[in-house]
Amino acid sequence: MVWRYAALVGLALLAPTLLVAHAVTAQNSSAGNASKGREVFLRYCSGCHGDDGRGEAKTFRPNVGNLAVKQLMDELSDEYLFTVIQKGGAAVGKNAAMPAWSAQLRDDEIRDVVAFVRTLSRR
Numbered sequence: 310m311v312w313r314y315a316a317l318v319g320l321a322l323l324a325p326t327l328l329v330a331h332a333v334t335a336q337n338s339s340a341g342n343a344s345k346g347r348e349v350f351l352r353y354c355s356g357c358h359g360d361d362g363r364g365e366a367k368t369f370r371p372n373v374g375n376l377a378v379k380q381l382m383d384e385l386s387d388e389y390l391f392t393v394i395q396k397g398g399a400a401v402g403k404n405a406a407m408p409a410w411s412a413q414l415r416d417d418e419i420r421d422v423v424a425f426v427r428t429l430s431r432r
């Protein structure tokens with residue numbers, strides 16, 4: 310209960326900042342922007358996936374897949390990545406420890422983070 314409340318307060322504080330950030334880059338259309346996606350990833354995802362997507366986050370580490378392995382990532386389409394991020398692991402038959410992000414991230418932000426995730430296996 311307490312964390313829920315804290316999350317709501319956090320979102321309320323964050324929302325205006327996010328809106329401003331979006332107004333500035335609103336012309337960005339369908340292709341994701343990896344550098345914006347990086348910010349999203351570091352804010353929401355690196356806690357479990359690690360900054361580099363290898364799943365070596367120090368804070369909290371459920372059994373996450375390694376997002377930096379090219380052979381694995383090449384198997385996954387952008388549509389699939391979009392869905393797993395938007396709807397969570399359970400929606401694609403994977404571990405439900407991967408949360409759904411539709412409440413936090415808009416479609417363009419999800420596309421940005423997909424673009425960033427793509428860069429993780431190209432280093």
Ligand code: HEC
Nearest residue numbers: 353354357371372373374393394398403404406407410422
């Ligand atoms: C609470 C921990 C947690 C957070 C936060 C989290 N994930 Fe995950 N994620 C997981 C777990 C666990 C899996 C592994 C699911 C499986 O393989 O069954 C996963 C898997 C994935 C996969 C791979 C799915 C596949 O089929 O291999 C992608 C892509 C992904 N996460 C992206 C993200 C993005 C982007 C964010 C931030 C918006 C994020 N995750 C935040 C736990 C998390």
